[in-house]
Amino acid sequence: MKDKEQNRHIYWNPYFGGFLLGLLIIFTFYITGRGLGASGAMKSSVVTIVDDVSHEHAKQSAYYSKFVDGDKNPMNNWIVFETLGVLIGAFISGGLAGRIGWRVQHSPKITRRRRLIFAFSGGILFGLGAQIARGCTSGAALSGMAVLSTGGFITMLAIFGSGYLFAYFFRKNWI
Amino acid sequence: MGPLIPNGFIPFEWSSIIAIVIGIFFGFILEASGFSSSRKLAGVFYGYDFAVLKVFFTAAITSLIGLFYMDYLGYVDMSSLYVHPTYLWGAIIGGAIMGIGFVTGGFCPGTSLSAVAIGKIDAIVNVLGIMVGIFIFSELYTLFEPLYNGYFQGNVTLVDSLGINKYWFVFILTVVAIIMFAASDMIRKRVKKVFY
Numbered sequence: 167m168k169d170k171e172q173n174r175h176i177y178w179n180p181y182f183g184g185f186l187l188g189l190l191i192i193f194t195f196y197i198t199g200r201g202l203g204a205s206g207a208m209k210s211s212v213v214t215i216v217d218d219v220s221h222e223h224a225k226q227s228a229y230y231s232k233f234v235d236g237d238k239n240p241m242n243n244w245i246v247f248e249t250l251g252v253l254i255g256a257f258i259s260g261g262l263a264g265r266i267g268w269r270v271q272h273s274p275k276i277t278r279r280r281r282l283i284f285a286f287s288g289g290i291l292f293g294l295g296a297q298i299a300r301g302c303t304s305g306a307a308l309s310g311m312a313v314l315s316t317g318g319f320i321t322m323l324a325i326f327g328s329g330y331l332f333a334y335f336f337r338k339n340w341i
Numbered sequence: 342m343g344p345l346i347p348n349g350f351i352p353f354e355w356s357s358i359i360a361i362v363i364g365i366f367f368g369f370i371l372e373a374s375g376f377s378s379s380r381k382l383a384g385v386f387y388g389y390d391f392a393v394l395k396v397f398f399t400a401a402i403t404s405l406i407g408l409f410y411m412d413y414l415g416y417v418d419m420s421s422l423y424v425h426p427t428y429l430w431g432a433i434i435g436g437a438i439m440g441i442g443f444v445t446g447g448f449c450p451g452t453s454l455s456a457v458a459i460g461k462i463d464a465i466v467n468v469l470g471i472m473v474g475i476f477i478f479s480e481l482y483t484l485f486e487p488l489y490n491g492y493f494q495g496n497v498t499l500v501d502s503l504g505i506n507k508y509w510f511v512f513i514l515t516v517v518a519i520i521m522f523a524a525s526d527m528i529r530k531r532v533k534k535v536f537y
Contacts, residue, residue, distance in 0.1 A: 176375075180395035183374030187396060188403020190366050195408060196416070197351065197359055199344030200423040202367055204451035205475075208468065212475045229482035247357045251364020252371070252451065253458045259372035260459030268460045271379060271537070285379070285463040288446015289453070289470020290477065292439050296450065297478040298489060299435025301425060303449040304367075306432070308397065310425040312404035314498040314507060317427035324436025326385075329443045333386035336444045340383045341535055 176263065191312050198244070201309020205302040207249035208293065209233075210240040276339055284339055299324075343417035368455050377456040379447025379463060380537040386444055388532040391525035398518040405511050427502075429492040446470065 177183075194202055213233045217224040217240070224230040233240045260266045272281035296302040299321050301310070307325060310318015345351045351359070374396050375381045384390025412419040443449060448456060448467045456464030478485060500507050 177381075177392070178373045178375070180374060180392045181399050183370055183392075184396040184399025185403050187367075187370050187374075187400035188407065190363065190370065191400060191404035192407040192411070194363050195404075195422050196343045196411065197345050197363075198356065199347040199421060201425075202363070202451075204449070204454060205471065208450060208471050209475050212472050212479065216476070216479070227479065227482065228486070229479045244356060244360045247360035248364035248367070249454060251361040251366075252368035252454050253364075254361070255365035255368025255370075256372035256377060256455035256458035257368075258365070259369045259455075260377065263373070265372075265377070266459045268462060270462045272463065273380065273537075281463055282466050285446045285448070285467040286470040286473075288442045288444075288448070289467040289472075290474040291442030292446060292449060292467075293442075293471035293474020293476075294478050295435045295438030295440075295442055295474075296471070297435070297475055298438065298485060299432050300428065300489075302439065302451070303397075304451040306425055307436075308401060311401040312408060313419065313422050313424050314405070314500060314510070315425040315427065316494065316497045316499055316502040317429075317432045318425045319499060320427070320429070320432040321436040321439075324433050325440045325443060325449075328437035328440030329386050330440075332441050333444050337387065339445075340380065340447070341387050341389065341533070 188312075191309060194309075195312065200244075201305065201312060202248070203245045203301065203305035203309065204249065204252070205293070205296040205305060206243070206245035209297070210243050210246050213240040273340055281339070284336070342415075343411070344421060347421065367451070368458060371452055371455040372459065376452040377459055377461065377464070378537065379452075379456070379461075379467075380535070382449075382452060383444065383447045384535065387535070388528045389535040391522075391529060394525055395522060398521065402511070402515050402518055405514070409508065409511065424496040424498055426496045427494040428489070429494055431488055431492065434488060442474075 191201060213230050216230055217234050224234050270278045270281055299306050306318055307322035311322060346356055375392055381390050382393055385393040411417040446467045448464060450471055453464045453467045457468055499510060
């Protein structure tokens, strides 16, 4: 019974969370003219790391050079600050609800090691896909849908469509 | 008058501060809605928890209706808002790869960050994976470039692509979402409970 209680009451009602997220998207567009994002900050970090390791390589690469030309600093970017905020905001929420702590969350049927391997490979795929589609679930799909962007809707359908298509093969990790 | 920063109502120097504040709310909402749990997120694909679907579509519809009202009342000029560009096959293939990444890793970048903030080690590993994925893309950029820069349709909206009335579209999307919410509750009742 304790588990059941947790499932039901520990988080916000999803419609309430969705409504607030919708208001936040409106506010973000109203202030900045753009939507929310998340993968952009990770791209900035990758570019910065590569640029620090080898500036020559970054300058010559067709992709990195777009972000490090001249005195451009990839970390001085709207989305990097927004992501810092995400970390702070999630930390506050987790702190208020007593959810902070070092742990690996996984189904009792799989090992911790298996969960970490799959989390890592899933990340690689997500990073690759987000670059190809020029944005992730927040930047392309959610913020795109808010202004009826065709690309945003296509990305959203592709993410959920392929998620359902491939869910069967990964079921042992989750259920 | 909106958007405020591009139209000069708020000085550009404020944008970093505003970005942090918006991010704080974004992270708070994600975490409080349970998106810091990969098992809750993955539930949408196995029918034991539809929080992703509910939060995602409620947010999309709220923002669409709100922005259209603000446009109608003259508070914001919708035509000056940034529309994500449509690169047809990039959006399809990139989205499909992200979908596999979602069922494999259980996170997407935003939710992963909100889980990192509360100490989930699987989320930290996931973020490192995302960065490796971006690194692979960047190093093999010439290979991906035809897909990345090809099939460009412009910064189009569904109104341009399908020639539909935007107000009717939002109305129909809302009805579809309500049907999906009701159907998801029915499915969840039939699926074996998963506790996490």
